[in-house]
Amino acid sequence: MRARGIGNYPFPNDDEGTYLAQAWAVRHGALAHYTYWYDHPPFGWTQLAALSWLPSWLLPDLPTFVQGRMAxxxxxxxxxxxxxxxxxxxxxxxxxxxxxxxxxxxxxxxxxxxxxxxxxxxxxxxxxxxxxxxxxxxxxxxxxxxxxxxxxxxxxxxxxxxxxxxxxxxxxxxxxxxxxxxxxxxxxxxxxxxxxxxxxxxxxxxxxxxxxxxxxxxxxxxxxxxxxxxxxxxxxxxxxxxxxxxxxxxxxxxxxxxxxxxxxxxxxxxxxxxxxxxxxxxxxxxxxxxxxxxxxxxxxxxxxxxxxxxxxxxxxxxxxxxxxxxxxxxxxxxxxxxxxxxxxxxxxxxxxxxxxADDNGVYRDASRWLRETPVGDRDQVRVVTDGVLWLDAVDAGYRPGTGVIWHYKLDQDPAVTRTLPHGWKDIDYVVSTPALRGERENLPTLRDLFAHGRPVATFGEGGGRIDILRIDGGR
Known part of the structure; x- marks a missing residue:
């Protein structure tokens, strides 16, 4: 019962993506994918790192949050x-x-x-x-x-x-x-x-x-x-x-x-x-x-x-x-x-x-877009995602940390803001999820990105949809 439909329900929580990304960081020799600020002790996602490598190795084409749930x-x-x-x-x-x-x-x-x-x-x-x-x-x-x-x-x-x-x-x-x-x-x-x-x-x-x-x-x-x-x-x-x-x-x-x-x-x-x-x-x-x-x-x-x-x-x-x-x-x-x-x-x-239930088709489609859509040199393209899709973007070839940016860090982490001398203009794409839309009034750079973003792909409809926004007037 736990396994059946595990990737389809419930709708992903941003915390899930955060812990999974921190587990990824542990496997790469760090305690977190950004500056570790002691938000929680790290033993939880250290255990997740030990468990999640096998699903990610066996089923690499699944969205990363599904791999993490299997762990x-x-x-x-x-x-x-x-x-x-x-x-x-x-x-x-x-x-x-x-x-x-x-x-x-x-x-x-x-x-x-x-x-x-x-x-x-x-x-x-x-x-x-x-x-x-x-x-x-x-x-x-x-x-x-x-x-x-x-x-x-x-x-x-x-x-x-x-x-x-x-x-x-x-x-x-x-x-x-x-x-x-x-x-x-x-x-x-x-x-x-x-x-x-x-x-x-x-x-x-x-x-x-x-x-x-x-x-x-x-x-x-x-x-x-x-x-x-x-x-x-x-x-x-x-x-x-x-x-x-x-x-x-x-x-x-x-x-x-x-x-x-x-x-x-x-x-x-x-x-x-x-x-x-x-x-x-x-x-x-x-x-x-x-x-x-x-x-x-x-x-x-x-x-x-x-x-x-x-x-x-x-x-x-x-x-x-x-x-x-x-x-x-x-x-x-x-x-x-x-x-x-x-x-x-x-x-x-x-x-x-x-x-x-199947509530998560939009995340599967967005993950596929990140992996398959040509956007130029992914090592140079900069994209903002929520916590759930951050690791999908990394697996797709975007540069961790400052190439694919967790939206929460846009105005919160000096290590990220230093790499954005022109603010929103230094960003190429935003993957607009419900989590991002819920935070845009609290994060000035994110609010500017939404003001200058043009949808190039949309998955789903209503409040649960995911839009891929190309930033007009950017780099």
Whole structure:
């Protein structure tokens, strides 16, 4: 289900292209395709670099974002395995743990978001590995050290997952033996700190830990991420970005979100399920805070814990029924059938749309235009693209960085602006996508390019179309 139609739906997000281009840069000896400014720790797209080379080698004619999405399939598969392992270590019997995997894997939110090239998918994989190690029934010290290492790798994949650290410590408390607990916590702390320190150490050795003139910095970017970004508003206020995002999540899968959240509140009373329930509640509180920035892919971090909590609570409820094992088994089967009857039709409709829709023909056509249309010496032609098509242009022979320019860098990166002494006049083409049109009022050079651009090719229609603009009055 994940693979079918993976290049056709959903419509590409500019972040997908950014992470894929950064993975390309890693394979070419750099941390990013432009100046690395510590926007996220680089371990996420380093993993993407290790996974994406094979699809790009086997299927070079596909648009690059499709190649990148194919690289996310093993990540989704491994995450499902870890959901099962964590479920078993939380005390779920095999059918309940398998049920948690099905709840997780079949959720329309997961079907869509696991296809996309998001760092959160890597972070969740490592976070679940950390929980699995912390709950290891053998309670070996190296398991708890490994839990610290795995959680550090989760944070180095996507830093927002760090809010689960208190939950993981509670989990480690439950999973460790009282007589050796202090050693377990020392081992966990050593693994977490020593692994996580590689990131600030890199910045320190580069002279980019502290803010200062003429260079990027880790702490400066962290300050921006925490307080400089425009907030998404309150989820409880109609018209805000956060409210629209919650409405979209609930429209796609109200059953796992509402059912899992309600189960998390009740599951706090069940000691074995408390780690998963606490994870749901902590992540929900972060999402519901007023004024914070809430990204579209944030829900990826919550989904496995929602599934584990809901499946675990069903098991806990049936286990308390009077009668013998046969009656409790019958009750469990009935509960599973009820969930399937309630959520199944909606999930089927949503998942079927995800695997049969084709929203991305315009990107395939634009990628083909970049690869096949004669425009002169591509090493000298300068074209502006969004993040999704940047790597397609590079593969087509345009010069990386300053020959094919990611639109976001036009007025944001001094290394790019120095190469544009005449501003918009130094550009030959613009690949006008919805992402570019949405930013043109915020970027002066991009606004000038649209004012002087003449369409030479158009793919699709309406707001989702892509236009190839030739810049009149340019070089």
């Amino acid at each position: 996310m399939l093993p990540v989704a598969g491994m995450t499902c395995v870890l959901v099962y392992v964590v479920g078993r270590r939380l005390g779920l019997v095999r059918p309940a743990a398998a049920g948690a995997v099905l709840l997780y894997a079949l959720s329309p939110l997961a079907v869509v978001l696991h296809r996309q090239i998001y760092l959160d998918n890597f972070a969740v994989l490592w976070a679940l590995a950390a929980f699995a190690f912390a709950l290891s029934p053998r309670r070996h010290l190296w398991h708890h050290v490994s839990a610290g290492v795995a959680f550090a790798l989760a944070v180095l994949s996507k830093e927002t997952i760090a809010v689960l650290l208190p939950v993981l410590l509670v989990t480690l408390w439950q999973g460790s033996h009282p007589s050796t607990r202090k050693f377990s916590f020392a081992g966990f702390g050593s693994g977490f700190v020593l692994t996580g320190l590689f990131y600030p150490l890199y910045a320190l050795l580069k002279g980019e830990l502290w803010p200062g003139p003429g260079h990027v910095s880790l702490l400066g970017t962290l300050k921006f991420q925490l307080g400089g970004r425009e907030g998404s508003g309150s989820p409880f206020t109609a018209g805000t970005d956060a409210h629209r995002l919650f409405a979209d999540w609930l429209a796609r899968d109200p059953y796992l979100l509402v059912g899992g959240a309600a189960a998390a509140v009740l599951a706090l009373a069940v000691r074995g399920l408390r780690p998963a329930a606490l994870a749901v509640l902590v992540l929900a509180l972060v999402a519901l805070r007023p004024g914070g920035y809430l990204p579209q892919m944030y829900i990826v971090q919550v989904l496995p814990f929602l599934a584990l909590t809901l499946a675990g609570l069903v098991q806990a409820g049936t286990a308390r029924l009077p009668g013998g094992p046969r009656l409790r088994l019958t009750a469990g089967v009935a509960a599973a059938a009820a969930v399937a009857a309630i959520a199944g039709p909606h999930w089927y409709q949503q998942d079927r749309s995800a695997v049969t």
